[in-house]
Amino acid sequence: MGLTKFDILDGITAGFGMSGAIALLLGGGFCLGGLTATGIIKAGELLSHAAPAYKKAMFYGAVGSGAGLFLIGAGAATSQLRDRAGEEELRRIDERMESAKSEYDRQRDRLSGCAGCKFWHGRVYEGNFLACTVHPHGKENCPDYSTTED
Secondary structure (H helix, E strand, O other): OOOOHHHHHHHHHHHHHHHHHHHHHHHHHHHHHHHHHHHHHHHHOOOHHHHHHHHHHHHHHHHHHHHHHHHHHHHHHHHHHHHHHHHHHHHHHHHHHHHHHHHHHHHHHHOHHHOOEOOEEEEEEOOEEEEEOOOOOOOOOOOOOOEOOO
8 A cells, every 4th residue: 555645744753752851851851960970069079070071961951851851842833734734635635526526417417308317327437427427428318218116
């Protein structure tokens, strides 16, 4: 059956969302750890020998949090693109259905004398009207007309 553009957009959206959530959680954890450690260092200078490591943790945590927020935003944007594409596809389907209905009504009116014939079909397939089995495009004043009782 193959992948549709909606399947691909759904995959991208899920990927961005999951990546963003993971990056946000990890980044937030590192940032919180760095902030906590920095607070401890400032409060008592107890762990001053490890201050550079905690500052790095805080920096990488902030970067990770920023990346997570960016990826979550990208996932939301991709989700909106998918929704718009779906709305566009539904609009096209509605137009095709309306066109087929108009074609059906036009042909039915043109071939109103065919009503009651056993060969009558009167349906539209992919925009093409199939009048009957004997005359697919229909025929006015048809010599093959036969009632269903014949």
